[in-house]
Amino acid sequence: MKTFLVTGGAGFIGSNYVRYMLNKHKDVRMVNLDKLTYAGNLDNLKDLKNNSRYKFIKGDICNEVLVNEIMPEVDVVVNFAAESHVDRSIGAPADFIKTDVFGTFVLLEAARRNNIERFIQISTDEVYGSIENGAFTETDPMMPSSPYSASKAGADRLAYSYFVTYDLPVQITRCSNNFGPYHYPEKLIPLFVTNAIEDKPLPIYGDGKNVRDWIYVEDHCEAIDFISSHGKLGEVYNIGGDNEKTNLEITEYILKKLEKPKSLMTFVKDRLGHDRRYALDCSKLHKLGWKPKFDFDEALDKTIKWYIENRWWWEKLKSGEYLEYYKKQYNLNP
């Protein structure tokens, strides 16, 4: 039995990854260390409460004492824990630097002292910054442009330095925009799907022509699993869905699927420093033998259906702090 320490396992991708791994491998134990910030939600893992191979620990990855206590029982670390929302990083960057950079440092140090078997740093395509044409390969320079992406770039390179300097068995993944169930409804797809369900405005930043590459979260989870068993140590792997879409295309698709009027589309002031386009060249991972399985339209339909059927999950998240934030930011009444 191998023990995985999954940090940030109560968030969107982390919770999908914990579930994916427990279903796929019968010889793994998943220890989920999560601080339960606004984005951490134990509802995401409700179905695993009685699973004997799953354990939850509430705690901060910046807490050296706690991390040092946990690490001796760990074989593999998968570090998802992060402050992850670009808009929040523009308003209040401090927690991004603390968690994304210092927290990663605490984990790397503890991992080094305990001779762990593998350390997977979940980085992001946003570390490359924006690209007008073409696509970034793993050796392209990083030009992060938000406090979020800059803090992720710091963590990404810090992890690499532990491979070079201390021989820590590190692997780094840089994935594009995920979508799927349990995605906090402040990000584009879950916000727009749930707003449309409730006949509320969909706030489109700027001209809506910014481009993102989208990947279904289960494909991302499978890719991480594949890289941890087939990838080389010390390497970076881009993970993309090969689905480039403008925000307008995504918005129109959601409205059409939910049979809602285009009048819900509301153009609002642009995000500061808004990256125009993200694009990844994933040939390195394709050559290694992994490609995404999910068709974009089918996966988005499945995701929309999940939000229709799971109002209990998102309705309570769309109140209080969230409402205040959006009202203040966009003078809207979502």
Ligand code: NAD
């Ligand atoms: P999320 O915001 O949904 O989840 C983050 C989780 O980390 C939450 O459960 C939160 O409680 C936890 N957390 C935050 N600070 C912590 C701390 N100090 N100690 C312990 N736990 C803490 O984020 P997500 O969308 O699931 O992203 C997970 C990871 O994947 C992040 O590292 C992010 O940078 C990366 N990533 C995300 C995407 C995407 O499209 N969402 C794409 C590529 C990479």
Ligand code: TYD
């Ligand atoms: P987001 O989901 O925040 O992911 P990221 O910024 O990390 O790519 O945003 C995706 C795109 O959608 C991005 O171009 C910003 C845009 N967007 C809006 O137009 N309106 C919104 O309310 C949100 C949250 C995002």
